[in-house]
Amino acid sequence: xxxxxxxxxxxxxxxxxxxxxxxxxxxxxxxxxxxxxxxxxxxxxxxxxxxxxxxxxxxxxxxxxxxxxxxxxxxxxxxxxxxxxxxxxxxxxxxxxxxxxxxxxxxxxxxxxxxxxxxxxxxxxxxxxxxxxxxxxxxxxxxxxxxxxxxxxxxxxxxxxxxxxxxxxxxxxxxxxxxxxxxxxxxxxxxxxxxxxxxxxxxxxxxxxxxxxxxxxxxxxxxxxxxxxxxxxxxxxxxxxxxxxxxxxxxxxxxxxxxxxxxxxxxxxxxxxxxxxxxxxxxxxxxxxxxxxxxxxxxxxxxxxxxxxxxxxxxxxxxxxxxxxxxxxxxxxxxxxxxxxxxxxxxxxxxxxxxxxxxxxxxxxxxxxxxxxxxxxxxxxxxxxxxxxxxxxxxxxxxxxxxxxxxxxxxxxxxxxxxxxxxxxxxxxxxxxxxxxxxxxxxxxxxxxxxxxxxxxxxx
Amino acid sequence: xxxxxxxxxxxxxxxxxxxxxxxxxxxxxxxxxxxxxxxxxxxxxxxxxxxxxxxxxxxxxxxxxxxxxxxxxxxxxxxxxxxxxxxxxxxxxxxxxxxxxxxxxxxxxxxxxxxxxxxxxxxxxxxxxxxxxxxxxxxxxxxxxxxxxxxxxxxxxxx
Numbered sequence: 001x002x003x004x005x006x007x008x009x010x011x012x013x014x015x016x017x018x019x020x021x022x023x024x025x026x027x028x029x030x031x032x033x034x035x036x037x038x039x040x041x042x043x044x045x046x047x048x049x050x051x052x053x054x055x056x057x058x059x060x061x062x063x064x065x066x067x068x069x070x071x072x073x074x075x076x077x078x079x080x081x082x083x084x085x086x087x088x089x090x091x092x093x094x095x096x097x098x099x100x101x102x103x104x105x106x107x108x109x110x111x112x113x114x115x116x117x118x119x120x121x122x123x124x125x126x127x128x129x130x131x132x133x134x135x136x137x138x139x140x141x142x143x144x145x146x147x148x149x150x151x152x153x154x155x156x157x158x159x160x161x162x163x164x165x166x167x168x169x170x171x172x173x174x175x176x177x178x179x180x181x182x183x184x185x186x187x188x189x190x191x192x193x194x195x196x197x198x199x200x201x202x203x204x205x206x207x208x209x210x211x212x213x214x215x216x217x218x219x220x221x222x223x224x225x226x227x228x229x230x231x232x233x234x235x236x237x238x239x240x241x242x243x244x245x246x247x248x249x250x251x252x253x254x255x256x257x258x259x260x261x262x263x264x265x266x267x268x269x270x271x272x273x274x275x276x277x278x279x280x281x282x283x284x285x286x287x288x289x290x291x292x293x294x295x296x297x298x299x300x301x302x303x304x305x306x307x308x309x310x311x312x313x314x315x316x317x318x319x320x321x322x323x324x325x326x327x328x329x330x331x332x333x334x335x336x337x338x339x340x341x342x343x344x345x346x347x348x349x350x351x352x353x354x355x356x357x358x359x360x361x362x363x364x365x366x367x368x369x370x371x372x373x374x375x376x377x378x379x380x381x382x383x384x385x386x387x388x389x390x391x392x393x394x395x396x397x398x399x400x401x402x403x404x405x406x407x408x409x410x411x412x413x414x415x416x417x418x419x420x421x422x423x424x425x426x427x428x429x430x431x432x433x434x435x436x437x438x439x440x441x442x443x444x445x446x447x448x449x450x451x452x453x454x455x456x457x458x459x460x
Numbered sequence: 461x462x463x464x465x466x467x468x469x470x471x472x473x474x475x476x477x478x479x480x481x482x483x484x485x486x487x488x489x490x491x492x493x494x495x496x497x498x499x500x501x502x503x504x505x506x507x508x509x510x511x512x513x514x515x516x517x518x519x520x521x522x523x524x525x526x527x528x529x530x531x532x533x534x535x536x537x538x539x540x541x542x543x544x545x546x547x548x549x550x551x552x553x554x555x556x557x558x559x560x561x562x563x564x565x566x567x568x569x570x571x572x573x574x575x576x577x578x579x580x581x582x583x584x585x586x587x588x589x590x591x592x593x594x595x596x597x598x599x600x601x602x603x604x605x606x607x608x609x610x611x612x613x614x615x616x617x618x619x
Contacts, residue, residue, distance in 0.1 A: 225551060230573050339515045341551040387544055397477070397517070397539060400599040 009221050011057070011188045011214055015240040015448040018055035018063060019070040019131070019350060020218065020377055021189050023180065029140050029166040030133035030352065032246075032373065033147065034120065034442075037127045039156025040082035040460065046157045047071070047081070048456040049150035050130065053143070056449055061194040067134030067143050071452060072244050072444035074098065077127030082460035083237070090233040091445070094381045095243060098122070099441040106386065107394040107411030112438035120160050121248065121440025128157075129246065129444055133352075163248065165352035165373050173353060174251045174370050175408070175435075176274070178284035178299065181306060182330050184346040185211045207306030209332060212346055217378050218242055224343045229379040232445070237455070240448025245376040245385045247441040249409075253358040254365040256435050261363065263429055273429075276420050277407040279326035286326075291319035310334040317421040322399045325408045328392045340398070345387050350375040371436070381443055409436045470543065471585045476594025478519065481542060483534045483582045485564035492529025495563050499523070511553050515545075517598055523560065532564060539597040543576055550575070 013021075024030070037043030055068030073081070075096050079088055094102060100114040100122035108114065114122045130147060134140040151157060173179050185192035185208045192208035215223030219231045220239035231238030264270040271294065275281045281294035288308040290298055299305050311333040314320055320327050327334065331342055355370025378384040394411050396404035405411060407418040407429075416432035447455070472479050487495065498504065512518055519537040526533065549557065550570045561567040568578055596604070 225547060225571065227571070227573065337514060339511075339545060339548050339552055341548050344547055344551060382544075383547055390541070391544055395540070397597050397599050400603055402597070402600060403477075 009188060009214060011218065011221070012240055012448070013057040013060065015450050016057040016218055017070050017446055017449065018057045018060050018068050019133075020242055020348065020446070021057045021060040021186065021191060022055075022063060022068070023183070024133055024167075024350070024352060025066060025135040026171060027167040028133050028135060028352065029137055030131060030164070031140070031144070032161075032163045032165065033130045033132075033159055034126050034161035035128040035130065035151075036120070036125045036158045036160045037077065037080040037156065038158065039154075040080060040458075042154040042156025043081045043127070044456045044458060046150050046154050047128075047452060050146070051449070051452055051456065053146045054449060054452065060189070065139075067132070067139035069130065069132045069143050069146065070446065072129045072131075072246075072446040073455075074126050074129070074442055074444055076124045078445070078455075080127045081455055082458045083455065084458075084460065087233055087237060092230070092381065094386065095443050095445060097443075098124075099245065099247075099443045102386070102443075106389050108438045108441070109411065110413065111434070112411065114440075117438070117440035118161075118248065121442060125160060126442050129244075129442065163354055163373065165354040168353055168357050170357070172282065173372060174253050174355070174357065175256055176282050177278055177280065178282065180349065180351070181280070181284050182326065183208065184217075184348065185209070186217055186348075187211050187214045189214070205303060205306070207308060209330075210343060212343055215379060216344070216346060216384070217348055219379055223379060224341070237447065237451045239451065241451055242377050242379060242446050243381045243385075244444040244446050245374075245381060245441065246444055247374040247376075248354075248439040249371045249374055250369060250437040250439050251371040252365070252433070252435050252437065253370065254363055255433055258363050259433065259435075276321050276324060277418065279320045279324035287320040287324070288314045308332075311336055318423065321418075321420050323396060323401050323404055323407065323419055325406050328399075328406050329388060331392070335398070338398070345384055345392075346378070347384050347388060348377040350377060369439075371439070377446070405432075407432055410434070470541070471580060471583045473586050473589040475589050475591040477539050477597050478537050478591055478594060479540075479542070480586045480589045481534075481536050481538060482584050482586065483579065484584055485532045485534075485561065485567070485582055487525070487530050487532050488563050488565055489530075491563040492525050492532075495523070495525060495529075495532065495560055498559050511556055514552070519598055532560075534560075537591070539599070543579075546570075546576055546579075 050069065050071060053069050054071055055063065055065065075088065075091060075098060099106070100117070103109065103114050120126055132140060132143040132147065134143065151159065168174070171178070183192050193205050213222055213224045215221035215229050219229055219241050221228070223229045260270040260273050264273050271281070275287055280286050281290060281299070283294050283296045283299035284305055285295040285299040286305065286308050288310065289304070309332055310320065310327060335342060351372050351374045353372055356368055358366060358370065376385045391398055393406040393409055396402050401419060404417050404419060410416065412432040412434045414431055414433050418429040418432055420427040420429070472481050517539040521534070521536040524533040524535070554570050557570045568574060572578070
């Protein structure tokens with residue numbers, strides 16, 4: 001375990017890609033592009049053209065340009081760009097295999113299995129992922145032009161996929177919730193405090209949990225286990241990089257609304273049930289602090305909206321069910337008496353929404369594609385992302401709930417249950433369907449800026 | 461070159477929710493008695509119970525010295541995936557494994573980044589594995605016993 005007296009290491013912010021520490025603006029609009037490299041020299045030339053536009057994390061809380069561009073590479077992409085074999089072999093196995101190969105363990109089965117994914121997601125053709133985000137279409141357009149210029153006269157690089165993602169007018173997810181509230185406080189970055197309280201607030205905010213060693217999220221720094229997370233070689237390639245789990249999740253909004261309605265006797269009860277499943281009301285107010293009614297004022301106050309614990313304030317889950325989404329994915333102090341060290345299973349989330357809203361109140365699916373682009377960033381895909389999926393989202397044994405899964409993002413199949421602790425008798429919902437269908441996903445490596453430069457200078 | 465490649469498929473058989481897990485180690489020459497002494501230390505049993513309660517997924521565990529104390533077997537049945545929690549073991553209860561396994565050949569320590577590879581290299585998969593109640597985890601069994609106890613109290617009160 002890391003010694004608390006250890007000196008915080010200074011993050012090389014100018015070498016770390018900005019999106020690692022930077023949350024999307026609100027509102028935001030952006031696009032994800034996937035590229036295939038057929039000619040390594042063309043691929044490196046394209047990267048070289050993008051490089052000056054790749055945003056660094058310097059002044060991440062107050063970016064010099066409010067629009068930014070990020071680049072990440074798959075294992076087959078590193079290969080396609082001519083990265084030497086010894087280096088390719090030095091990446092961890094989960095990344096080398098790719099997300100599609102790990103589908104079964106991740107619960108991406110049935111309707112969510114890779115054979116049903118949107119092409120080319122999950123194939124060896126996905127080499128480079130570029131994301132561009134801005135607060136408005138003008139800012140976005142300037143970056144899109146950068147992208148178009150980078151591809152010009154390079155037939156050896158093909159754009160094979162694009163997905164547009166913009167914030168909904170409600171500024172909430174398709175299921176109707178404010179999200180992105182919990183955020184690990186990365187040592188040396190002050191993420192939690194700055195994000196929640198504005199740019200002039202560097203103090204620590206209550207409820208964000210212990211500060212997490214930077215090495216949990218960026219390669220080249222000490223991690224929570226008191227060592228450097230193993231890095232791909234050579235050093236210049238690994239340092240200041242991180243791993244990304246990119247997932248396109250289709251949300252069955254109409255099914256979610258119908259499920260709430262079918263299991264409630266009034267609109268108020270529907271709202272309570274929705275909150276019980278998530279652990280927060282739609283406004284973001286946490287059930288632990290607002291057990292009976294939504295409390296938008298509480299949700300709007302960053303010093304209070306996240307300031308709660310489970311073990312002391314709600315051990316039996318009478319306010320926030322033990323199996324609720326946010327209690328599973330960030331158990332805070334719930335697991336204090338167990339073997340689990342929650343600090344080594346944290347995630348930076350950089351998700352966005354795609355597709356049009358299903359009109360308020362509509363209970364029939366309109367066939368439109370809509371959902372979230374879930375983005376995990378962290379130094380260890382297995383210990384962080386896969387652990388969260390397999391142990392906490394898609395299983396219940398860790399909190400004595402048997403095989404019960406996360407009611408919102410779990411890989412349910414119509415036979416699932418959701419237990420709501422109550423006195424004198426608990427309530428148990430049945431026949432839970434799967435609301436989030438995986439439409440594709442990729443494991444990517446997001447290198448530091450020096451590493452990208454190193455790749456462009458390869459001459460293989 | 462240092463790599464962090466790990467093993468692709470987990471060895472060991474599964475029955476329902478539970479896995480068998482058997483490891484064999486070579487004991488460092490003459491250190492068998494030191495291993496036996498660990499289990500005789502005052503307070504060991506209490507510590508073991510406390511750790512086992514925290515882990516919450518081990519049905520049982522045994523250490524066996526054999527071949528004249530030159531070899532050591534560790535055998536257990538546990539719910540879920542051991543490798544998912546290896547770093548938690550290292551962070552929370554490193555002494556549990558290090559105290560014994562430091563007396564075996566080539567043991568790198570539970571905090572070593574390559575500990576998973578070391579474990580898998582010493583694991584032997586069972587030829588056959590069956591459990592009476594394959595779908596009952598330790599947590600399920602503990603819950604069932606609590607319910608049974610309360611139910612009997614209820615009947616006592618009613619009679």
